[in-house]
Amino acid sequence: MASNTKPPRISAQTLSDQLALDPGPEPDTFTTRFLPERMGNMGSFAYGGCALGVGVQAACETVQPGYRPYSISGSFLAPVSIDIKLDASVRRVRDTRTFATRLVEISQVQPQKNGKSQRRLCMILLADFHKEGEESMLDFSAPPDGTYSGPENSLTPQEIARNLADSKTITPETETAYNTLFGLMARHFETRLAPEGIGAQNLTGMAKQQPTTQDSLPLTSKSTADWIRCRTPLRQDKPLEHYAGLAFILDGYLSFLAGMHNHMFLDDAAACASLDFAMRVFSSQWDLTQWNLREMKSVAGGEGRTYSEARLWNAEGRLVANMTQQSILRPFGKKKNKASL
Template identity: 25%
Template sequence: MKVTLFDSPPPDASRAPIENILELTPVTDIGADVFTNTRALWHPPGARGIYGGAAIAQCLAAAQLTVPPDFYPHSMHCYFVLAGDAQLPILYHVERVRDGRSFATRTVQARQRGRPIFTTTLSFDREGSGGEKKVEHTVSMPDVELPPPSVHDSGPFETRRAGIMNKDTSAPQEKAVRQFIRARGTISASDNHRAHLSALAYMSDSYFIGTVTRVQDIPRFSSPAALKQALSQLKNPSDLEAEAINRYTKDLAAGDNKSAKLQGITQSSWYDDVDTPRQKKEKRELGMMVSLDHTIYFHSRRGFRADEWIFTEMSSPWAGEGRGLVMQKMWAKDGTLIATCVQEGVVRLKQDEPLRNADTKL
């Protein structure tokens, strides 16, 4: 079974890794506004399907191919319908809902086996259509130092944790998870900044819904065996090489070890080779965490580069009823607020008794 509809060409060395990963191929035999992923997509360890940022970014990339070059996205509202299978190609169907003088609307459905796995509605506006006089205000970027240069050179983007604001409070809603993120390499300047916007969309899903468990100090993996099982399910890591996968799991290990200590668990490490019995007093184990929707409000569309450090701050104002809500602000390195994102997801704990009428497959 092929993971792409057509044979994948070799990566273009003149483009950044994230550009190669997000490249689309037109499928003209089906329709004028139908595209497919050119290369295999990543299935993160422990996830139910492909990395959600890939569907977000490729839907945006497909929609951008159907609007005039001076139109830029200002909002994108997405729903994760089914888990994407990394072993199957995805077809992106774009519908041209409206074309006006100042605004344009597109919907995109990502489909596998003829069924939608992801759907989004995007709104674009023409650059400069707001006039010379403007209503303006913005949230200032916190005073933080940029990370040092990276010593690694693998994977499409890199992240650096920048701590948790108010980490000692007992109120999860008052905490904020901070990190830096950027695309590796140098993004080409040949597509009117569209590659930077797609890259931003791709990276906006990094550790997003996981903010709920981080501010609640709930470990993602309950034991070394759980991690091993997740790694065994890894499919087509096209955008993460072995070194990057190793660092990814170490990063999860560091966070989960901290959560374990805060909850009074005496394991020396979540990632020891031998499982250690969990203390009976530990009752909060993550049972399911799945993104339901994802919204991006693009602010300064051309006021940033996705291959330079972007500072993000994520907070969770509410969690309950088996769901959690996360807000994310993203700033360029010069302090410009470039995007605000919102995501809701299923966040369920393991139960002592099975939930009645619960949808375990979503």
Template identity: 25%
Template sequence: MSDPTALQELMGLFDLETIDADLYRGRVVRTTRPRVFGGQVAAQALCAGIRTVDPAYVVHSMHSYFLLPGDPQVPIVYDVERIRDGRSFLTRRVSARQHGRPIYYLTANFQVPESGLEHQDAMPEAGEPEDGTDLVALMRAGGTPEADALAKEWGALEARWVGSSKSGLPEDAEHPSRARLWLRVEGDLGDDPTAHLAAFTYASDISLLGATLAAHPVSPSETQMASLDHTIWFHEPFRADEWWLYDQVSPAARGGRGLALGRVFTRDGTLVATVAQEGLIRPRV
């Protein structure tokens, strides 16, 4: 059942305080984890960039780097730089800072919507979201050390696990490391497009690095994991409070790093976003 308090807390994260022109402050969630959830920083930075853009322009891509772990005890300041203001496209660069140092950089591109050539990949078979396994329960059963803390951070989200290369998905010789799950925000986000963009960006940081482990006999509890970068291409507007499939594949892992790609499909089969993330995947010692 939806937790109204968790949803209110999530939406409160996206309600940035204006400090000055193109300068904003975002609150953080108190947590027992040693760092701020990366999806929160990415979502707040995107909201800061959107604040400086005419509503006629819609974000179509964001590219970002996680530089330092965020401190969960102090707010984050977001400084927006107006890189480009064109007739069709706009570009914003956002620096997230704490303690006088940048912890995250985002570059976002915006476009006036227009028509053009269209095609998309077909949605893979994933069953119904209601038939999936609760992701947090699965993490607890697998001994993930941060499962309880993540359950609190993800309290406004519902994640239903479909399977991975280890279990639940058919063997695929071309893609040996895969994972698949259904996600949505529990509750009604309303009709503000920014709320859905921010909530999706927040949730897009869930489980991607886990896909890089799916080809190996290790678990997240045995692995030091941290996001290094995060990219999203937004293909079409959609509601983050309705089920969407996160189809994830890891093309390669080397040098203590793993790369994961995620295709995002709405329940009717529309490909609405593509996500890419590289992260640290180092055995715990």
């Protein structure tokens, strides 16, 4: 008798493994080596950064040496299942002496109730590349909006959660839930939350009742900042893997950032998910295995959506990249009063 028991799940232990691709059956097609994983939820849906990072990695696999991504945009089209590997199909839209453009489709072959399977498109991504070596007429970048402590004076999220639990600000169950919900990021990256940011003061929103030093500010002026670096070396034979990893981390937190900055968490929303994204890279003077500062702010909200931004600086203060996202943020419906007899 056939067994219905699923084989044990093997998780990627490094960021390189998480982003690794194997060649598909057709030219410029790829399949992930490991399954995507969840973050920020306990359901069967994967963290959006898994698909985003894989899409960037697939695009990078098809360009000639010396081309680097500078603009990547696209849309999340459907949830990604954590039980199915991702497939990437790349279309070579443009190749010139200076530029290259790739259109990437990320999909999964998902089982249907009738016993058959159907390919589901999960993300579409447009990646533009620029040949290295261009001279700059002007060379400048904006500083962070806030002033933040360095990584040596900042705590990891796990240390903050432990301190809040020790002071009985949060329950031990909340501490455990945090470490579970955000375990994927902790596995691949060392993160230290700058104490001046909201995320360090309310445990990225899970300590909802905790007052913060930014409570008097307008929502659009509030910020969270952290120092982040990859825990493991990236593959030397794939230098553009840093860009795929960059997309992986910049996706984090943006869909519920406005709630985090307003004493709310994911369980306060009926729907919270990223709809579209745009990542711009301004410099190649950064290394994902070294400390980089990320600052996150919400720009606008309304019509059931929010628009937020993450910006990244290297340790020398050079703005190297940003990501903007528009996300769905829908409240729970109001309960209707039953008619009285």
